[in-house]
Amino acid sequence: MSCTVPDPLNAHDLSTDVAVIGGGIIGLGIALQAQRAGHSVTLIDPAPGTGATFAAAGMLAPVSELHYQEENLLPLTLASAALWPGFIQALAEDGYPETGFRSTPTLALGADAADRTALADLREAQTRQGLDVAPLTIREARKREPLLSPNLGAAHLIAHDHQVDPRAVAAAIEARLVAAGAEGQDHTVVRARATALLHEDPFDTRSRTCGVLLDDGRVVRAREVVVANGMGAAGLGGLPEGLVLQLRPVHGDILRLRVPAHLQPLCTATLRGMVRGLPVYVVPRNDGTVVIGASSREDGSAGVNAGSVHQLLRDAQVLLPAVAELELIETTARARPGTPDNAPLLGRVAASDGTEVPGLVIATGFFRHGVLLTPIAALITTQLLAGVRDPAWDRFRPDRFSPALQPQEIP
Amino acid sequence: MTQTLTQTDPLVIDGIPLGSRLIMGTGGAPSLDGLGAALVASGTELTTVAMRRYSAPAAGSTGGTNLFDLLIENNIRVLPNTAGCFTAREALMTAELGREALETDWVKLEVIADEHTLLPDAVELVEATEALVARGFKVFAYTNDDPVLALRLEQLGAAAVMPLGAPIGTGLGILNPHNIELIVSRASVPVILDAGIGTASDAALAMELGCDAVLLASAVTRAQDPVAMAQAFRHAVIGGRLAAQAGRIPRRTHALASSAMEGRPDL
Numbered sequence: 001m002s003c004t005v006p007d008p009l010n011a012h013d014l015s016t017d018v019a020v021i022g023g024g025i026i027g028l029g030i031a032l033q034a035q036r037a038g039h040s041v042t043l044i045d046p047a048p049g050t051g052a053t054f055a056a057a058g059m060l061a062p063v064s065e066l067h068y069q070e071e072n073l074l075p076l077t078l079a080s081a082a083l084w085p086g087f088i089q090a091l092a093e094d095g096y097p098e099t100g101f102r103s104t105p106t107l108a109l110g111a112d113a114a115d116r117t118a119l120a121d122l123r124e125a126q127t128r129q130g131l132d133v134a135p136l137t138i139r140e141a142r143k144r145e146p147l148l149s150p151n152l153g154a155a156h157l158i159a160h161d162h163q164v165d166p167r168a169v170a171a172a173i174e175a176r177l178v179a180a181g182a183e184g185q186d187h188t189v190v191r192a193r194a195t196a197l198l199h200e201d202p203f204d205t206r207s208r209t210c211g212v213l214l215d216d217g218r219v220v221r222a223r224e225v226v227v228a229n230g231m232g233a234a235g236l237g238g239l240p241e242g243l244v245l246q247l248r249p250v251h252g253d254i255l256r257l258r259v260p261a262h263l264q265p266l267c268t269a270t271l272r273g274m275v276r277g278l279p280v281y282v283v284p285r286n287d288g289t290v291v292i293g294a295s296s297r298e299d300g301s302a303g304v305n306a307g308s309v310h311q312l313l314r315d316a317q318v319l320l321p322a323v324a325e326l327e328l329i330e331t332t333a334r335a336r337p338g339t340p341d342n343a344p345l346l347g348r349v350a351a352s353d354g355t356e357v358p359g360l361v362i363a364t365g366f367f368r369h370g371v372l373l374t375p376i377a378a379l380i381t382t383q384l385l386a387g388v389r390d391p392a393w394d395r396f397r398p399d400r401f402s403p404a405l406q407p408q409e410i411p
Numbered sequence: 412m413t414q415t416l417t418q419t420d421p422l423v424i425d426g427i428p429l430g431s432r433l434i435m436g437t438g439g440a441p442s443l444d445g446l447g448a449a450l451v452a453s454g455t456e457l458t459t460v461a462m463r464r465y466s467a468p469a470a471g472s473t474g475g476t477n478l479f480d481l482l483i484e485n486n487i488r489v490l491p492n493t494a495g496c497f498t499a500r501e502a503l504m505t506a507e508l509g510r511e512a513l514e515t516d517w518v519k520l521e522v523i524a525d526e527h528t529l530l531p532d533a534v535e536l537v538e539a540t541e542a543l544v545a546r547g548f549k550v551f552a553y554t555n556d557d558p559v560l561a562l563r564l565e566q567l568g569a570a571a572v573m574p575l576g577a578p579i580g581t582g583l584g585i586l587n588p589h590n591i592e593l594i595v596s597r598a599s600v601p602v603i604l605d606a607g608i609g610t611a612s613d614a615a616l617a618m619e620l621g622c623d624a625v626l627l628a629s630a631v632t633r634a635q636d637p638v639a640m641a642q643a644f645r646h647a648v649i650g651g652r653l654a655a656q657a658g659r660i661p662r663r664t665h666a667l668a669s670s671a672m673e674g675r676p677d678l
Contacts, residue, residue, distance in 0.1 A: 068635045069445050121635065248443070248477050277580065298478070300466025340444040 012218050014187045016042040018385065019212050019222035021194040021236070022229030023048025025056070025166055025374050026363055028173040029087075030226050033378035034385060035180055036090075042187050042220050043177060044194045044212060049170035051230055055254050055334035057283045057291045058169075058371045060084050061161035063131045064106050064272050065369065066122070072395060073343050074129060077369060080376035084164070087375040094180075096172035100165025100286055104269050107141055108133070110154035111275040111318050118274060119154045133158050145267045147322050163270055163283055166371045192216050196237030197225060197360070205241045206351045209359035213237070224385055226361045228377075230337040233345075233364040240349050240357045242404030247345075247365055249335035251301065253308040254293035256330035263322050266290055275315040282316055282323070289329070292316045296368075304333045339365040345398035346377060348384060350405045361385070362398035420652070422624050424601055425517070425549045425570050427488075429456045432618070433648045434490070434603060436628025437478060438464070440637070447481050449631050453641035458487050459519050459626065461494040462509040479513075490551065492519035497532070499539035506543055518543065519551040519573070529579040531555050537563060544568035553605055556586070558593040565600050572598060573626060576617065577607025580629050584613040588620055595621035611640075611647035618651025619659075 020031040023045030031043045059065070062077035088101045110119040126133045134157045141155035142148045148155075174189060181188030192214040198221075201207035211221040227233050234245040259266045267290070271282040283291040295308035309331055316323045339345060345365035348356040361384050363377050380393055399405040421428035435455040440446035450458060465478050482489050491509025496502040499522060506518040522539050524532035531554055543550045549570040554560055556574040564572050574594050577583035584607060585591060595602045601624065604617035608627040617625045625648055634640035 067441050069441060069637070125635070298465050299463065338443070340442065340447070342442040342444075 015221045016040050018224045019220045020226045024051050025053040027228035029374035029378040030381045032173050033382045037382045043189045046193045052334045053166050055332045056166040056371050058164045058166040060372050063158045064161050080373045083375035098168050100168045103162045106158040106161035106270040108156040109273040115274040116153035228363040244402045246401045247337045250338040251297040251335050252294040253333045257326035273319045275318045280315040304331045336367050337365050338367050346396045350399045431456045432624040434626040438628045439632035449637040449641040452638045454645045459490040459492045462491045462505050463495040490519050493521045499535045502539040517549045521553045540567045556590040561594040571601040573603045573605035575606040579606045582609030591620045611643040615647040615651035619655050
C-alpha cells in the first residue's frame, strides 16, 4: 500500500495497523478492542481522558435515559449496557480491576405532583418497550435510602441501570493499551493533536485513508484510521469531500462532593430526580464521594456556570437534604458532542458512487451517551475493521446528514 | 382553506406580514432534529430564541449545526428574547447582543421577577421598554395579564404586547380570559398571548378572545409527540381566528331548536 505523505519523509514517522484519533472513553474503548483483535494500535490525543470523559458521571442507564421520540436509540443503548459487565471483567482479568463498576440499581424520583405525573407517563413508555421499571412507595424507597427526603412525590426502581467511574475506566484502558503494545513499540499512545487525515491519493479525500498528520509534523501511517475525537472531529483536515459532521457543543456542568463519615453512605443507588420539571442526578462512588449533575447548556460558554451549580445543588437537596452537609470538591464543565438527532455518528462513510471510503471509520457524536455506548462502539468498529457490517446499526451512519453522499437507504 | 386564510389574513408587525399567527419558542426541545420537525409542522414563520441560552451564530459559520442554522434553513424569522433577565439593565445588554448577532431590531422583552413564578417584573419591564424603544428596538413586551400595564407599554412605544395566559411552563391555559379580552379591546398594537398554553384548546381560546397571535414553546417541545402537538396548534390557531371573525351565537339560558317547527311536513 502506498501512502503519500508531506515531504520530506520524517525519521520520526510512525506506522501502525489502526490509528485511533481521540483518547476519550470511546477512542480508548475502540483502541482496546482493536488491540484485542490482534491489530497494532496507535491512539492519538494530546491529553487522553480529559474531555467529556473527565466530566461524565458514568451512568449505564439505558432505561432511565429513554426519551420520547428517541426509541431508535434503545437497541444500541441496551446492547451496550449488556456488554459492560464483560468489558469490565476482561479488564479485570488483564490486571486492571479499578473501574468503579457498580451493579447497584437506579431510583427515579419525582418531587412534586407534576413530576409524579411525568414519571408515570414515562414509565408507560418504558414499559411499552419491555423495560423493567417498578413503582415504589416513598416509604419503600426510603427504606432502601434512608437519607431521601420524606417530601417526595414518586419513586420508581430501575434494577438494571448501573454505573462505572469513567475516569477510572479511561486510566485502566490506557494502562492496558500501553502494557500490551507491541514489543518495543513506544507509540501506542501518542500525545499529540491530529490535524488531518491522509489519503492514498492526496488529491482525492474519498480515496483510501492511509494515515494521520500530527500537529508536530509527524505522520502516523495506518491501515485503518478511526476518528473518535468528539467535538474535534468536524475540524479535522482531509475528511472525505461531502461529509458533513453536524456536531455542536452541549455543555454540562457537573459537581463532585465528599461525603463526611457520619453521613456515609449518602445513598447506595444512583438517584435520578425530576425536581419541578428539571432533571438532576446523584451518583455514589466507591471512594465515598458523590457526583451531582448535570446541566445542559448551548450558550457556548466553556467555563462552569454559576447558575447551573446553584440549580444542581438546590435540586439535589430536594432529593437528599443532607447534600447541604457535603464538601464541594470539584466543579467541572465539558462539552458533549451533540448531533441533530441525539444519536452517534458511527460507521464507514459513503463515497458518491455507492462504495465506501476505505480505511476510515467515524465514531463521534455520542452526546450524553458516550460512556454507556463505549463497548458497543468498540464492538461495531472492530467488526467494521474485520469487514463485517451489521445493517442493524446503519441508522447511525456518520454520513446521514450529508446530502452530497446520498447515504444508502435505511431499511 | 388554511393556505388561503394565512395568505389573505396575515399578521402584520412593524410592516412585516407573517403568514402564520402561531409564534414558537425553542426552549425544552429534546433534540435539534425533533425541534426542526416540530417547527415545520407548526407552520410558524417567527420563532423566539433566548440569547442567553444559545450561542449566537459565528460569523461566516458554514455547517448547518446549530439552532440558528436550523431556523434559517426553514425560512423562519428569529425573534431574539431576553429570557433569564431579572433587571432592565440585563435585558438591555441582552437585547443589544441579539441585535448585533442576528441583525434585527426586533426583541421579545422578558424581565422576570423571580424564578419561582417567572412572572414579569412590571417596574423593570416599563423601564426596559422605554429604554429599548429609545434605542430603536421594536419591542415585543412580555407582560402580566394586566390591562393597565399592557396599555402603558403600548403608550411607551411597544410594537406588540404579549400578555401571559398563565405563568411560563405551567400549561394552565388562560387563567383570566376577561383581562385578555379587555387588553385586546383597548390595544391598537398586536396582542400576542404568550405563556401558559397547555393544549390546543387554550390557543383556540386565545384567538377567540381576539388575540392577534399565540406564542408557545413547552406545550410543543415537552409534549410526548411534539410534531403531532405542533400540528394541533397550527389548526387550533386558525380555528380560533376564524371563529373570532365569524360572529359566534349569543349564550342563552334556554334551548332554541336549530330548525323552526312550523311548516314542517308531517311524515
